[in-house]
Amino acid sequence: MTATGIEANDNAAGAPRPVRHRAAPPRRIHVAGLVSVVTGLLLWELLSRFVIANPLFLAAPTQIVAAILSLARSGELGHHVAISGLEFAIGYVLASIIGIALGLAVASSATVKRACQPWISGLYATPTIALAPLFILWFGIGIWSKVLVVIFLVLFPVTINTEAGLRTTSPRLIEMLRSFGATPRQIFLKVSLPSATPFILAGLKLGIGRGLIAVVVAELFGSRAGLGRLISQSADAFNMPELFAGVIVLAVAGIVMTAGFSWIERTLVPWTRD
Amino acid sequence: MTAKLTVARLDKRFDALEALRAIDISVAPGEFISVVGPSGCGKTTFLRIVAGLEAATAGQVLIDGRAVTGPGSNRGFVFQNDNLLPWRTVLGNAMIGPEVAGRAGAAEKRRTLDLLRLVGLEGFEDYHPRQLSGGMRQRVNLARALAIDPDILLMDEPFSALDAQTREIMQTELLRIWEQGRKTVLFVTHQIDEAVFLSDRVLVFARRPGRLQESVDVTLPRPRALAIKRTPEFVRYVDHIWRLIEDDVRASVIEERA
Numbered sequence: 001m002t003a004t005g006i007e008a009n010d011n012a013a014g015a016p017r018p019v020r021h022r023a024a025p026p027r028r029i030h031v032a033g034l035v036s037v038v039t040g041l042l043l044w045e046l047l048s049r050f051v052i053a054n055p056l057f058l059a060a061p062t063q064i065v066a067a068i069l070s071l072a073r074s075g076e077l078g079h080h081v082a083i084s085g086l087e088f089a090i091g092y093v094l095a096s097i098i099g100i101a102l103g104l105a106v107a108s109s110a111t112v113k114r115a116c117q118p119w120i121s122g123l124y125a126t127p128t129i130a131l132a133p134l135f136i137l138w139f140g141i142g143i144w145s146k147v148l149v150v151i152f153l154v155l156f157p158v159t160i161n162t163e164a165g166l167r168t169t170s171p172r173l174i175e176m177l178r179s180f181g182a183t184p185r186q187i188f189l190k191v192s193l194p195s196a197t198p199f200i201l202a203g204l205k206l207g208i209g210r211g212l213i214a215v216v217v218a219e220l221f222g223s224r225a226g227l228g229r230l231i232s233q234s235a236d237a238f239n240m241p242e243l244f245a246g247v248i249v250l251a252v253a254g255i256v257m258t259a260g261f262s263w264i265e266r267t268l269v270p271w272t273r274d
Numbered sequence: 275m276t277a278k279l280t281v282a283r284l285d286k287r288f289d290a291l292e293a294l295r296a297i298d299i300s301v302a303p304g305e306f307i308s309v310v311g312p313s314g315c316g317k318t319t320f321l322r323i324v325a326g327l328e329a330a331t332a333g334q335v336l337i338d339g340r341a342v343t344g345p346g347s348n349r350g351f352v353f354q355n356d357n358l359l360p361w362r363t364v365l366g367n368a369m370i371g372p373e374v375a376g377r378a379g380a381a382e383k384r385r386t387l388d389l390l391r392l393v394g395l396e397g398f399e400d401y402h403p404r405q406l407s408g409g410m411r412q413r414v415n416l417a418r419a420l421a422i423d424p425d426i427l428l429m430d431e432p433f434s435a436l437d438a439q440t441r442e443i444m445q446t447e448l449l450r451i452w453e454q455g456r457k458t459v460l461f462v463t464h465q466i467d468e469a470v471f472l473s474d475r476v477l478v479f480a481r482r483p484g485r486l487q488e489s490v491d492v493t494l495p496r497p498r499a500l501a502i503k504r505t506p507e508f509v510r511y512v513d514h515i516w517r518l519i520e521d522d523v524r525a526s527v528i529e530e531r532a
Contacts, residue, residue, distance in 0.1 A: 170357075172353070172355055172357050173357055173359065175327060175353075175357075176351075176353060176357040176370075177370070177374065178327065178345060179325055179326075179327060179345050179349075179351040179353075180345065180347070180370060180371045180374040180375070180422065181344070181345045181346060181347065181374060181375070182374045186374055190359075190370070190373075190374075191359065194359070194361050195361075197361075269361070270402075271360035271361050271402060271403075271404055
């Protein structure tokens with residue numbers, strides 16, 4: 001290969017040229033979101049102060065912030081968050097591991113798939129959260145009954161997505177690797193697994209919301225501490241600011257974790273963006 | 275000279291469909307062979323059998339006298355769709371062959387970088403497929419097949435998805451690259467002018483069943499420039515091949531419409 005050859009090629013009509021990335025969305029969109037949120041909060045504040053004007057029914061955003069600050073100062077909020085966080089973390093991690101493993105097993109064998117499919121589809125469609133009282137009866141009001149509920153709610157979307165991701169691996173890519181004499185193991189590691197990764201991450205992301213619901217609802221049925229406990233206690237006492245404080249902390253946790261996951265997706269599977 | 279590739283009494287059936295019947299071909303080392311024919315003539319199936327991606331129903335494919343039983347590193351396959359792994363860089367994609375063979379060392383990497391330069395992708399080693407144009411992706415596809423240093427390059431309509439101008443550029447590029455190493459090439463296409471421009475010999479296939487109708491020697495001088503496509507000699511070759519397959523093409527077009 002000579003230097004003249006490279007030049008000739010670079011001048012040719014079909015010569016490679018870098019493709020530009022799409023431009024970032026204009027700033028206006030961020031502004032619109034901000035204006036919408038601020039307006040919403042303002043309306044909420046006015047509604048609760050001047051229209052409803054009854055602290056037994058609705059707390060204003062400023063009252064909620066005050067409640068959050070005072071709960072945080074007393075250490076009560078930290079305790080609830082720690083308990084719920086622990087329940088969520090243990091359940092979520094276990095469900096992710098089991099879910100991915102189960103998805104791999106189902107995808108690897110038609111027999112395993114036929115055996116597991118009715119259970120997976122059935123339990124995914126069932127509102128298993130309704131089993132929470134049963135789990136509390138079996139495992140007590142400590143954290144393990146909640147962990148189990150989290151596992152039940154997070155497990156199936158992860159399993160289903162893992163299996164779907166592996167199943168929808170492009171046959172063309174598999175054939176490409178086969179043309180180089182790749183073994184089934186190499187095909188799995190170099191094609192199937194990477195191409196299933198976006199699906200697996202989507203399943204895990206779906207699991208965040210479901211896991212948070214699991215923690216709170218299970219705590220509502222019976223618990224000593226946790227954000228669900230805080231919410232049910234506050235409801236019993238008609239303490240609206242503290243009730244909303246619990247809800248807001250949960251909402252923020254969900255938003256932050258989902259946003260963190262989107263960041264992980266952008267980092268790990270950037271090819272799915274376009 | 276002994277044959278690089280010999281195909282002997284090759285048959286292929288897909289249940290009731292007779293895809294290929296009694297194909298006999300002998301290819302000399304360094305020969306550039308194109309296979310043309312109407313759709314449904316089994317030309318891609320033929321290439322896939324030589325690649326070892328598909329098994330023959332009867333007959334044999336021999337490379338250097340040894341029977342083909344599956345894919346092997348003596349053949350590099352260039353796919354119609356580039357089939358690049360979207361999560362890998364250009365270099366990572368081109369290195370997949372050596373990697374699968376368990377020899378992705380520094381020497382292989384250097385060789386692959388040289389190949390990427392050869393196909394005109396210098397400076398794009400760290401780009402991802404989504405950042406590349408169709409023509410560039412096919413260059414990676416070609417470099418990937420060359421990275422295992424195969425004896426035979428098997429190309430399945432690699433330029434069919436490109437626009438007409440890019441395709442012509444890629445044809446000259448392919449010849450330039452081929453002149454460097456003079457590998458044996460089996461090139462499947464439905465473009466007659468592409469086949470004539472590139473090849474030493476054009477195998478014309480007929481359909482129902484897929485069979486070798488005629489082998490046309492192309493004696494145009496090398497190296498060839500695009501301008502050769504406008505010479506009367508070149509046009510005579512194209513006309514001749516077109517007349518061979520015209521009836522079959524009409525039949526297949528009518529069938530597809532039905």
